[in-house]
Amino acid sequence: MHFATELFPTAEVTEAQYNYAIQHSTAIAPHIDQHRAESIKWAEENDAETVMLVHDLEAQMLFWFTRMMGVKKVLEIGCFTGYSALCFAEGMKGVPDAEIITLDLPGISSDFARAAFEKYKTPAHPPITLIEGFAAETLPTLAGKQFDLIFIDADKPGYRNYLDIILNLNLLVPGGVIVADNILRRGLVADSSDRNPVTQEGPAVIAQAKTLDEFNKKVVSDVRLENVILPVFDGLNFVRLKKECA
Numbered sequence: 577m578h579f580a581t582e583l584f585p586t587a588e589v590t591e592a593q594y595n596y597a598i599q600h601s602t603a604i605a606p607h608i609d610q611h612r613a614e615s616i617k618w619a620e621e622n623d624a625e626t627v628m629l630v631h632d633l634e635a636q637m638l639f640w641f642t643r644m645m646g647v648k649k650v651l652e653i654g655c656f657t658g659y660s661a662l663c664f665a666e667g668m669k670g671v672p673d674a675e676i677i678t679l680d681l682p683g684i685s686s687d688f689a690r691a692a693f694e695k696y697k698t699p700a701h702p703p704i705t706l707i708e709g710f711a712a713e714t715l716p717t718l719a720g721k722q723f724d725l726i727f728i729d730a731d732k733p734g735y736r737n738y739l740d741i742i743l744n745l746n747l748l749v750p751g752g753v754i755v756a757d758n759i760l761r762r763g764l765v766a767d768s769s770d771r772n773p774v775t776q777e778g779p780a781v782i783a784q785a786k787t788l789d790e791f792n793k794k795v796v797s798d799v800r801l802e803n804v805i806l807p808v809f810d811g812l813n814f815v816r817l818k819k820e821c822a
């Protein structure tokens with residue numbers, strides 16, 4: 577049985593299922609929907625890629641997941657316009673001493689994100705601090721801090737190094753979870769043969785997928801970690817640091 581094609585028989589049915597899931601899942605707060613619309617408009621006007629934003633349903637999932645885990649401290653690698661960071665903030669609304677640190681390169685998307693964090697902040701939401709610079713350089717400056725949830729959604733070739741830094745500097749609390757996005761990269765990680773039409777985009781996308789494969793292999797073979805990869809959106813790897821590693 578071809579599991580995926582049985583469950584998602586055509587592109588139209590898949591789209592309909594995603595829309596159904598969005599409509600029948602707890603709605604995201606209106607200001608986050610508004611920020612998504614503003615981000616898309618901003619991206620179109622500034623020649624940035626709207627595809628960078630997490631999917632609407634993924635936004636609902638990040639909010640829900642933050643709530644479910646009772647998260648207090650979030651680290652995000654890859655802020656872009658701040659959309660996913662606002663989802664985490666909503667998930668931690670009302671949680672005492674909660675905080676979010678998000679990393680990205682200096683530039684206009686970071687300026688836009690910072691303005692949004694200011695615009696949508698309330699006394700009930702945790703503060704969001706955006707640190708600009710190459711994540712490989714800014715991550716080590718967080719030594720001494722620990723996070724319950726780390727969302728990796730930046731440059732794909734960097735994932736493997738970010739994981740090493742996180743583990744070497746104990747940035748993840750034992751029992752904490754890393755959520756790594758895009759780890760199946762449009763199917764290329766599992767199948768980069770000619771069967772996958774994405775390969776026609778050139779060798780760079782295949783090389784990028786190879787780095788994600790290395791990340792996934794490192795995760796599953798590291799005895800300190802336990803994980804599950806879900807083939808939803810562009811692929812999510814949920815990675816938990818075992819408690820006995822404390």
Ligand SMILES: C[S@@+](CC[C@H](N)C(=O)[O-])C[C@H]1O[C@@H](n2cnc3c(N)ncnc32)[C@H](O)[C@@H]1O
Nearest residue numbers: 628629630654656659660680681710711730731
């Ligand atoms: C997919 S977007 C993040 C989207 C965001 N999580 C959201 O859904 O709202 C990836 C971001 O990673 C940033 N990025 C790329 N390379 C980076 C690096 N070396 N260090 C820090 N950030 C980087 C990009 O500037 C971009 O804004």
